[in-house]
Amino acid sequence: MAKCTICDSRKGKRKCRIVEAFICSLCCGETREQEKCAGCSFFKPVAASRNYRDVPYFSTEEMAASLELERIAEHIETALCQAWSADGANVNDGTAARLLELMMDTYHFNNEAPSIDEPSLAAGNQLLSRTVRDELGHVPADQLVKVLAAVYRSIQRRTTGGSNYLEFISRFTGVRPGR
Numbered sequence: 001m002a003k004c005t006i007c008d009s010r011k012g013k014r015k016c017r018i019v020e021a022f023i024c025s026l027c028c029g030e031t032r033e034q035e036k037c038a039g040c041s042f043f044k045p046v047a048a049s050r051n052y053r054d055v056p057y058f059s060t061e062e063m064a065a066s067l068e069l070e071r072i073a074e075h076i077e078t079a080l081c082q083a084w085s086a087d088g089a090n091v092n093d094g095t096a097a098r099l100l101e102l103m104m105d106t107y108h109f110n111n112e113a114p115s116i117d118e119p120s121l122a123a124g125n126q127l128l129s130r131t132v133r134d135e136l137g138h139v140p141a142d143q144l145v146k147v148l149a150a151v152y153r154s155i156q157r158r159t160t161g162g163s164n165y166l167e168f169i170s171r172f173t174g175v176r177p178g179r
Helices: 025-031 060-065 067-086 093-107 119-135 141-158 164-173
Strands: 014-016 021-023
Touching: 014 025, 021 025, 060 067, 060 141, 067 093, 067 119, 067 141, 067 164, 093 119, 093 141, 093 164, 141 164
Parallel strands: none
Antiparallel strands: 014 021
């Protein structure tokens, strides 16, 4: 097998459409760009490879010890329950987690707001964005991100694939589907 045409030190095992030759996986990963590589089987958008569980978060102990952090989380969880209440047939724990990922994309990864094709997700994102802007605008971004990540981790712990988390927190927020 031929050497990588970029580094000339490792075996070139991937056929690159850009250089029209075989390159090594390391060079492929280091030179990848969305504009040039979209459609290639080796290309994945950055958002698809994010591990949201690596985002800094407040521990359950830190959350429980701070009335301020609990209030921030309550605003977020109330907005999630409102999205569930507005469209209980299409919103579940997975949707709630995805809404938090969109917020972390904005506030932690500094991405611009994406266009969202799914109506229930778009409506929930609009609701949560408005809540963050209007109710939590005074909260420093790093603190907001850590609370978002703590709530996200809470969803991961509580859900079994349905709406277990939303049902649980609705007991505290008072917002349920049909109300």
